Amino acid sequence: MAISSASAGALLRHVRTGRARSRADLVALTGASRNTVSARVDQLIAANLLEEGGRGWSTGGRPPTILRFNSRAGCVLAVDLGATSVDVAVTDLSAQILATDGHRIDIAEGPVAVLAEADRLAQKVLAEAGLAPADVCAVGVGVPGPVEFSTGRPSHPPIMPGWHDYPIPSAFGRYGCPVYVDNDVNVMALGEMGIAGSMQDVLVVKVGTGIGCGVIVDGQVYRGAQGSAGDIGHIYVAQPDGRTVVCRCGNENCLEAIAGGGALLRDAVAAGMPVSTVREVVERAAHGDGQALELVRNAGRTIGTVLAALVNFFNPHRIVLTGGVAQAGVPLIAGIREAVYRRAMPLAARSLEITVSDAPDLSGRLGAALMAIEGFLAEDAVDQAVSR
Ligand SMILES: [Zn+2]
Numbered sequence: 001m002a003i004s005s006a007s008a009g010a011l012l013r014h015v016r017t018g019r020a021r022s023r024a025d026l027v028a029l030t031g032a033s034r035n036t037v038s039a040r041v042d043q044l045i046a047a048n049l050l051e052e053g054g055r056g057w058s059t060g061g062r063p064p065t066i067l068r069f070n071s072r073a074g075c076v077l078a079v080d081l082g083a084t085s086v087d088v089a090v091t092d093l094s095a096q097i098l099a100t101d102g103h104r105i106d107i108a109e110g111p112v113a114v115l116a117e118a119d120r121l122a123q124k125v126l127a128e129a130g131l132a133p134a135d136v137c138a139v140g141v142g143v144p145g146p147v148e149f150s151t152g153r154p155s156h157p158p159i160m161p162g163w164h165d166y167p168i169p170s171a172f173g174r175y176g177c178p179v180y181v182d183n184d185v186n187v188m189a190l191g192e193m194g195i196a197g198s199m200q201d202v203l204v205v206k207v208g209t210g211i212g213c214g215v216i217v218d219g220q221v222y223r224g225a226q227g228s229a230g231d232i233g234h235i236y237v238a239q240p241d242g243r244t245v246v247c248r249c250g251n252e253n254c255l256e257a258i259a260g261g262g263a264l265l266r267d268a269v270a271a272g273m274p275v276s277t278v279r280e281v282v283e284r285a286a287h288g289d290g291q292a293l294e295l296v297r298n299a300g301r302t303i304g305t306v307l308a309a310l311v312n313f314f315n316p317h318r319i320v321l322t323g324g325v326a327q328a329g330v331p332l333i334a335g336i337r338e339a340v341y342r343r344a345m346p347l348a349a350r351s352l353e354i355t356v357s358d359a360p361d362l363s364g365r366l367g368a369a370l371m372a373i374e375g376f377l378a379e380d381a382v383d384q385a386v387s388r
Contacts, residue, residue: 006032009379022064074137076372080364099128110162115171140372142187152181189214191367208323300335308343
């Protein structure tokens with residue numbers, strides 16, 4: 001393994017992710033001197049971020065003292081805003097949920113009303129967990145639209161009227177800590193990765209009304225130059241029958257205009273099915289209705305042709321499907337697998353896993369918590385905190 005940085009932040013990361021359990025492990029991992037490692041570990045213990053446990057196994061001589069990450073050194077707030085819901089959780093620094101609450105809300109009520117409600121729920125869950133606003137180290141917020149990550153301001157979000165350029169972090173000023181805001185797909189992708197530090201390459205594809213993709217490279221969200229990486233819903237897809245469909249973005253034959261939830265409902269109604277929501281189409285497919293099954297499977301095939309190209313380009317370990325249409329499960333996955341395995345190159349497809357999320361309702365909150373924790377415990381931020 002390559003020799004890595006031995007900053008306090010880097011040492012903390014090694015312990016948090018389980019790569020090191022003692023000072024000796026840290027010396028071996030970083031190549032730094034025993035004195036340097038000991039001094040920085042002492043700083044981290046003084047900052048309450050590391051604690052000493054019992055003795056580990058000895059390989060001769062005095063057994064080493066076990067180092068543990070103190071995940072109760074503070075807490076973070078996780079805010080998951082959906083088109084029709086607000087969910088807030090408070091978690092410890094390993095993303096264990098301590099208290100959570102949420103309910104239906106219309107995001108179109110605008111930022112002032114919706115964020116005031118999110119803040120009210122935040123104060124409620126903090127009180128429930130026996131924590132004070134001063135314990136909050138960072139806030140993570142997921143929103144259903146594009147966001148400029150560096151400022152936390154939505155950028156022309158199509159389903160969030162009144163939110164364009166609104167400074168979301170200002171709504172959480174009372175906590176006096178960093179506030180990180182990102183689009184829901186990136187946040188869910190982090191949540192799907194579950195624990196920080198997993199070094200996998202994963203695509204998390206949300207198939208709801210629209211279609212979006214969170215790109216995880218080496219365990220971290222890849223946002224691209226302007227933050228719009230993974231916007232796969234508007235990739236052009238040729239139709240076998242030469243049909244053209246105009247997308248809400250104004251272009252023709254975008255993936256989501258052909259295979260998103262809105263398209264499924266449109267095609268189901270056109271086929272004479274007695275349905276008025278995408279959820280009903282998905283439920284019919286899940287119960288084995290032949291017509292609904294065929295529609296969902298076709299949507300899967302179309303999504304699969306785009307994913308096959310992404311697999312050739314990106315060679316992920318895993319593709320995880322989430323969102324309302326993904327709840328159809330087997331028929332959607334079957335369509336996607338069929339297209340991916342037919343079109344992707346064998347080397348890239350050989351050990352690729354394609355699965356549906358186990359916890360689609362939880363991944364938004366978990367991801368928002370992980371985003372906040374990653375920001376608070378970023379190596380630079382830890383280095384600054386312990387040298388104060
Ligand atoms: Zn489009």
